[in-house]
Amino acid sequence: MTEGETPYRPLGHPQAQPRYTAALPLLHKRLALVTGGHRRLGGVIAGALARAGFSLALHGSHDTRLDSHLALTLEDMATEWEGFVVDFTDPEAAEELIAKVAAHFGRPPDLLVNSAALFGQDRLDDVTADDLMRHYAVNCAAPTLLSKVFAAAPAGTGDRCIVNILDQRIDHPHEDQLAYTLSKLALAGLTRLTASTLAPRVRVNAVAPGLTIATPDYDEAQMERLTQMMPLARLPQSDQIAEAVLYLANATATTGQTIYVDGGAHMRAYRRDFMHIGR
Numbered sequence: 001m002t003e004g005e006t007p008y009r010p011l012g013h014p015q016a017q018p019r020y021t022a023a024l025p026l027l028h029k030r031l032a033l034v035t036g037g038h039r040r041l042g043g044v045i046a047g048a049l050a051r052a053g054f055s056l057a058l059h060g061s062h063d064t065r066l067d068s069h070l071a072l073t074l075e076d077m078a079t080e081w082e083g084f085v086v087d088f089t090d091p092e093a094a095e096e097l098i099a100k101v102a103a104h105f106g107r108p109p110d111l112l113v114n115s116a117a118l119f120g121q122d123r124l125d126d127v128t129a130d131d132l133m134r135h136y137a138v139n140c141a142a143p144t145l146l147s148k149v150f151a152a153a154p155a156g157t158g159d160r161c162i163v164n165i166l167d168q169r170i171d172h173p174h175e176d177q178l179a180y181t182l183s184k185l186a187l188a189g190l191t192r193l194t195a196s197t198l199a200p201r202v203r204v205n206a207v208a209p210g211l212t213i214a215t216p217d218y219d220e221a222q223m224e225r226l227t228q229m230m231p232l233a234r235l236p237q238s239d240q241i242a243e244a245v246l247y248l249a250n251a252t253a254t255t256g257q258t259i260y261v262d263g264g265a266h267m268r269a270y271r272r273d274f275m276h277i278g279r
Helices: 040-051 068-076 091-105 129-152 178-198 220-229 238-250
Strands: 031-034 055-060 081-085 111-114 161-165 203-209 258-261
Touching (some): 031 091, 040 111, 040 238, 081 091, 091 129, 111 129, 129 161, 161 178, 178 203, 203 238, 238 258
Parallel strands (some): 031 055, 031 111, 111 161
């Protein structure tokens, strides 16, 4: 366990009991399932939903150890939450996740945020069948099966919705991260298809972020140059992505829409992935 993380609390652990906010009775709280929701961008989205009063089911592929900022938010908000570990490289396992969430909380989720993603560095000249199948399994097949079970789950008459996390590159794909890009294009297609087929029972929308949480591949000078390359001369912040998700969660007259939160990057074609330019 690294500094700032909280330990994973398995189901049945004494410290894993649900917690409730005093201000809002459980029966009136909405329940969100956020895949990849324990860390990085998924964790920021989960934190925003917690502050908005949601109970949380947080998925992780191998563990659900929380990023420190999320752990503090859940503690401050006294959020009812639980972690669920499912490896989406076996996409059929995704079908069981909704049932596990419903069994733990006593009801199915009202909101599904498909945030978990696999990201590789392959290109056409070196991509393998395994690369393609693993990225498709995690980035499209698992969200598809989750959407299927989410829509079929018995629920009340309240608003239910799905928000898929895409990528601004879907408007102008480049050659880098081929398997990832193809799988995100497929997820964009799923968003449009399910928005039509699941209406009016379930709303389906998407958020397409730009470069948001930089990895160690970027240095400070490169980030400054990339910022100036954006049409708005700014990069999105992770909390702005979360705000878009929260908006769509509450936009009861909106379905089939994709909100780009990317500084305008989707309006321009970039020859390569951002990590390779601006150096």
